[in-house]
Every structure is written in C-alpha cells, then in structure tokens.
Amino acid sequence: MFTWKKKGKVFTPQAVEGRSWLKEFAQAPATLVFDDFVRVYFSCRPPADANGQYVSYSAYVDLDRQDLFKVLRVSDNPILGLGGLGEFDEFGTYPVSVIRTGNEVRAYYAGWTRCESVPFNVAIGCAVSRDDGKTFTKLGTGPVIGYSPDEPFVLSGPKIRRFNDTWYLWYIAGRKWKVADGRAEPVYKIRMATSSDGIHWNKLNKDLIESRIEEDEAQASPDVFHANGKYHMFFCYRYSSNYRGKANGYRIGYASSSNLTDWVRDDAKAGIDVSEQGWDAEMISYPHVFELDGKTRLFYLGDQVGRHGFGLAELDGTLA
C-alpha cells in the first residue's frame, strides 16, 4: 500500500475576486510545470442561471514551485470560450488536460451540451496554445473524440499522455443512463484511445477497469503515471445513485499495468481515503499525480466534488 501524506487544501476558488465566471468549484486539477511555478488548470462555475443550471469554464492558477500553497496568480479569463449555438461545447468546457508538444501546449477538454430527455451530453475537443498555456484556440468547432457504436454518449474526463512517441488519451464513456428518483444519472467507465498525432484517434473500445463496488459503478479521472517500470493509474469511483453524500460518494482507486491496455485493479493499494474531519471528510476524487523536485505528489478534490477547491498529498517513497 502506498502512503500519501495529506498536506491540506491548496486552492479555494471562493477566495478569488473580480471574476464573474468564477464563483465556486475548482475541479479536475491538471498540472503544467514551469521553472518557477506550477500552473494548475481547474474547472469552475459562475453562479447558476435562473433555472438553476450551471455552465463550466476552465482556468488556471499559478502556484509557487517552492511552496505550492502560495498562489501567485489566477488567470484573468477562462482559457476557452463556450461553443457556438448547437455546438458540442456550448454549455461547458470542463475538465481539461494539458501536454507540451514542441513550443505548443495542447489541451483536451470535455464539451457539454444540453439535451431534452437527459440533462446533458459530452464529447472531447482539442485546443492549442502558443503562449505557454495562457490562452488556447480550438482546433475546430467539433470534437476529436465523438460518439461511436460502443461509446454512445457522455465522453468526458480526458487525460492526455505521451509514451514512446504514441499519444494516449484516457477518458470515460457513458454506458447507460439510469433513472433514479425521476432523475437520469449517467453510468460511465474508463476507456482509452491512441494516436500518432493527437488528432486522429483509434479507440480501444474496452472497459479498462473492472467494476468493484457494483455493476453500475461510475469511474472517472483515469490519471496515468509511469514509474519504476510500470504504469500506475489513480482514478475515482462512486455508486450510481445517492452519491452526493459520504456513503456512496467518490473514493480514489488504483490499478497498474505493464502494457497500458491490461490493468489490474487494487484499490487497497491506493493509500488515500477520506479524512476524519475537514474539507475532504465526505469524498475524495479527481486525482492527478505528478512528480516535482524529486517528490511524487497528488492533487485531488474534497467534498462536493471540488466545490471548495483542491488539495495536495505527497507520497512517502516512490510508486512501485
């Protein structure tokens, strides 16, 4: 079992002032490391509209590399605009995952639209930055990962990586919409696609992580990290219904693989759980593992899936 030492909450979105598009939530942290600071992309929301509906934006916060609890700056604007009328990302660009390629930074993001019979649908888009990740331009008005026979809806939570010159995208794909108490809730599973250029993708069309707590377990945030000769995946999972509280809410799971396609789940090894009290006492989710200055670190969300921000944990030793 890994041993993560919780270091506390790093970023509180409610503390940011002067941005109409940022009231609360700092979801799905994703890092881009610079010489002096660590840029952490997150997703946030302005107040809900008159019908109680949210849109989501993605932005970044720069943290001091020497002291990740020191906020240097928050982006003045969201890194991406919402899509146009009828486009796949008209009502949200969330979450986002970034990677450097040459002098550019590529962002993969989930775009949200609203539907009549179910509340929403999601597909994955791509954007590029030529100013070190401050602003991004969408590569097109449509998605790079869209719906297909085995992945009919809700393609979200992209995590972009590159290993051995191949681009890998981990993401989630909706399996079914389950109606509970008159409300349609999506069940989704972790999936993967590969590409030689990051634009044209081949889906593996396979659930990577077996379900553990129930058949309709929802899985999210497949965050893959290479260390000590194998691939490690931290992800989060929850029950399919009544998951907005502690009992059925998100927890962080773990799996490992030698070849990136066959994964062995072993949640007992994850080494991080909810706290006795505090900001992450009900649920923990959306893990993101990164290495910085010789230490393996983890950003993750606490209660209400990041409504009040994200926190940091540090690993004792290395992932093996």
Place this chain on the structure above:
Amino acid sequence: MKLKKLGKIFDPTQHRLPNACVQFAQSPQALVFDDFVRIYFSTRAVDTTNGKYLSHIAFVDMRKDLREIIRVSQETVIPLGGLGCFDEHGIFPMNVMRHGDRIYGYTCGWNRRVSVSVDTGIGLAVSSDDGLTFQRLGEGPVLSASLHEPCLVGDGFVKVVGDTFHMWYIFGTGWKRFASDTPPDRTYKIGHAVSKNGIDWVKEEARQIISDRLGPDESQALPTVVQIGERHHMFFCYRESFDFRTANKRGYRIGHAYSDDLLHWTRDDANPQLEIGDGEWDSEMQCYPHAFECDGRYYLLYNGNEFGRHGFGLAEIEAEA
C-alpha cells in the same frame, strides 16, 4: 436524360401503420427482391409526453410495376434508441443495402436538444431476415460530429464500388438565428466518407462535394447515387436554410450532379429536371429523392408537399436515346 413523372404511388393515410403512426411516408428507400420491391419510409407517431413527433421506420412491398401494393409492415422494423442515445427520438431516414446475405440499414438517428431543436448521427443496423427487422451494431453511431463537422451528421447513403464502401451524407455547418422572432435554423452540406468494412469510416472531413446554387445559406440533403452507363448520378434536395416550410419557392427542390470518378461532382440541376405542375401533390415542394435500378430501368422515388406528409411518388429516369 429526362425524368418522367409517374405520380404519387403511396399514401400513408390509406393504410394502417405500425408503431401507432399516422401520416407521413418520408424518404422512401428501395430494396429490390426477385418479384417485388420493398420500400422503406419514415412515418410518425406522437410522443404522448410532449406532443412532439417520433419518426419510425416502416415499409411497403409493391409489385414490380410499382403500382400494386402487396402489404404494409405491421411490426416494428427497428425500435428507437434508448435513453440518451443518438436515435432516441426518431429514425429518419434508413438507407438499405444488400451485403452478402444480410441487409445493412444506415439510420439517421434524431435526438432533441435544448438550445437547438435537434442533433443527428448515422447508425448501422443489420438484418438477417431479408429486411423485416434490423439489429443495431451498437447503441452509438458509426458516423457522428467531428472536428470540422460540428453537428447534424445524417442522411447516409451507402454503395459499394469495387471493394470500397462509399457513403454520401450530410453534415451541419452550424446553427443560426435568421430572425429575432424565430427559432435557430441549421445549414447542412453533402460530404463523403469511405470504408473497407462499412463500419469504420474515414470522412473527407467537411469537404462540401456539391457546389451551392443558392449561396452559403443553401441546405443540401438526402444524397442518393446511381450508376447509369459509365457515369455516376447523384440526386439530392436543396432549399434555403430559413423560411423554407411554406409555399414561397424557398422550400425543397431536387438537385442533380454527375461524376465519372466519384471524387469530382459537376452540379447540373437542369439535366434532368423534375417538372413542377400547379395544384399537384408535389407542386410546392419536391424532396428526399432515392434513385434505384429495377430490372434494367432506373427510378426516382421522392416526396412532395409538406415534406411527405401525404406520401411519396415516382419518376422514371430515362437516359437519352
């Protein structure tokens, strides 16, 4: 080349239809058997929860004179998609094609949105019982929105030429509110994709293969391709993207293009042209063409006024002597 009009051949209001459908027999698509022709079409039921329409596939079997009706389907040909799926709120149209001893049905599935009325995708369902029933390959589409085709991928027409599957289809270029007091309208153009197996497709990605006649706000729909001699002929329908529903000459007309290499198409609506006669069933609108060969003759099925509410008709494509 000429189009000789043979009149309306099917009126849905004269028959009992499956799935509690009434009116509409849209986008007829032919499957030729030894001694009859099965013509699939989309008909409509009313969604009891909100009064909106749900399109279902049905068929009529006709003698090869394309006059005498043998039967109208009474069972479900393909059920609508499940909750949240691309084809949850309708299948319109379904293009059918023989492949070995099975029949491939390329569906255009409809699902309702909030900010705009609808989105679509193209699915594949396969029949092993001569087209009586179809089973989906999966719950999702084989062709859907992509980087430069942001919405409304639909109206697939598939044909195997050599060892390549070709699909002509439409993709949305975007939604626009043309007037402050009207809901948003869409514009779509005809595109092309190829495949080795009919399942995994490579799009030309937003290449509009048929030039505009009405300008950028022309919407093009329902491509259908038939080879006559050495030449490939495409029929389709086109209209203005805005204010196209009433009888004001902005509605659908049948267009035509030809190609000798399946890559370059020359638009030539005038040759042949489907005539419009005053006061007839197709006097205000002509749309949703489907070209096919039957016993050495070439035909064009199509809909008339009100997008096919009152049925479909037939014309014979006559090559120049």
